[in-house]
Amino acid sequence: MIPFSVLDLAPITEGSNPTETFARSLDLARHAERLGYRRYWLAEHHNMPGIASAATAVLIGYVAGGTSTIRVGAGGIMLPNHAPLQVAEQFGTLASLYPGRIDLGLGRAPGTDHATARALRRYFDSADAFPQDVGELLAYFEPAAPGQPVRAVPGAGIDVPVWLLGSSLFGARLAAALGLPFAFASHFAPDAMDDALAIYRRDFRPSVRLQRPHAMLGINVVAASDDAEARRLFTTQQQSFVNLRRGRPGLIPPPIDDIEAFWTPTEKFGVEQALACAVVGGEATVREGLAAFVARHRPDELMITTNVFDHVARCRSYEIAARVRDVLT
Structure with missing residues (x-):
């Protein structure tokens, strides 16, 4: 597991x-x-x-x-x-x-x-x-x-235990050279993820702290009772990213019913690129998405972030994700 x-x-x-x-x-x-x-x-x-x-x-x-x-x-x-x-x-x-x-x-x-x-x-x-x-x-x-x-x-x-974090190849190279575990920020900057993982695993030098490479990947997970509700909850994070790009970071907003009316096509493209490593849906959808992500990238661990407005819904999302974890091979 x-x-x-x-x-x-x-x-x-x-x-x-x-x-x-x-x-x-x-x-x-x-x-x-x-x-x-x-x-x-x-x-x-x-x-x-x-x-x-x-x-x-x-x-x-x-x-x-x-x-x-x-x-x-x-x-x-x-x-x-x-x-x-x-x-x-x-x-x-x-x-x-x-x-x-x-x-x-x-x-x-x-x-x-x-x-x-x-x-x-x-x-x-x-x-x-x-x-x-x-x-x-x-x-x-x-x-x-x-x-x-x-x-x-x-x-x-x-x-x-000391980890190096990164969203580029720099962190991967340094973590490999120092023999440290590596956590990649794929939950908001996924572009270099594949190359960073390959470099880290290829160039890793064992150290007194770590004998073999150990990579953790960040991923956004929003799980709910069904796909539609999860997509609605996810609009909180989508709005936050747009607000940041507009230069107006603020408090975390509640979800909205129509995200398409909120952002421009350019903003949508940018946010979807930044949040490409996201699994959003009901339990079956989350299970399928996480299984595919793990099969493709073979991380040693997953770091899950769930940025939704309602605390109860956030706890529920982590509960569903834990059930999925228990059936992943």
């Missing part, structure tokens, strides 16, 4: 607020734990009115503290926004509080715009130093050597 995991953007829906969002995230994490999902990851975004996971490590601690067995982690921490030492300290702390349950996924993009990057006191060109920053961060998790001038406390000598 291929493991399924959850990617949560901590959506702030229209008429809601961050406090309610965090309560729903914890409820969903507990639901996913009961359903046998392997991981529950949260993503770092800044200056996005509809995403409440900017303080990602803080939210990871909240979710981990409210669950018992599911792995909780970052999908990911955008390393250009942070000093590697601080990330090592944060995740060393989390791993000390919740041993064996914390994951650290690292991304190269800043996860925001130029103005916000400046407000974070970091800069886009720091992404050029990403390989060096990853190496520095990994070194902080090694046991401290005698006389080492700077060490992560806690962090040194603590086992924190």
Whole structure:
């Protein structure tokens, strides 16, 4: 059985607020734990009115503290926004509080715009130093050597699984060279997925952290009682993508009955390209779609994101997806 995991953007829906969002995230994490999902990851975004996971490590601690067995982690921490030492300290702390349950996924993009990057006191060109920053961060998790001038406390000598995230060939090459697990952002940027997987698997070099390549793919899944209802629920994410492209990101909108009246043909084309890795429908449709996706790409894990407006419908979608997981071979 291929493991399924959850990617949560901590959506702030229209008429809601961050406090309610965090309560729903914890409820969903507990639901996913009961359903046998392997991981529950949260993503770092800044200056996005509809995403409440900017303080990602803080939210990871909240979710981990409210669950018992599911792995909780970052999908990911955008390393250009942070000093590697601080990330090592944060995740060393989390791993000390919740041993064996914390994951650290690292991304190269800043996860925001130029103005916000400046407000974070970091800069886009720091992404050029990403390989060096990853190496520095990994070194902080090694046991401290005698006389080492700077060490992560806690962090040194603590086992924190580190993943590289990517939506291009760069991340695949770096993950292969460093011998790290690789998560591809196919749920919103699928164009380079096949090439990235091929490069990662071909060029992978075993390391002390990982002996063979391990690839996880992101996929949008919206499952409901029937295909029509699922397609309606999916209009929430479609609207959000259009609003972002229009330069008007906002709170997460409720679904609408006629998406064709909402977007232009050009916008529709762009959104359908970005969300090409999506399985939307009733249980039979989702089973067929996920089986085809797994058969074609052979991921080691799937990271499922379900961005719908209604919390009950979101939980129900993950429940249906878990039933599908249990019959996939």
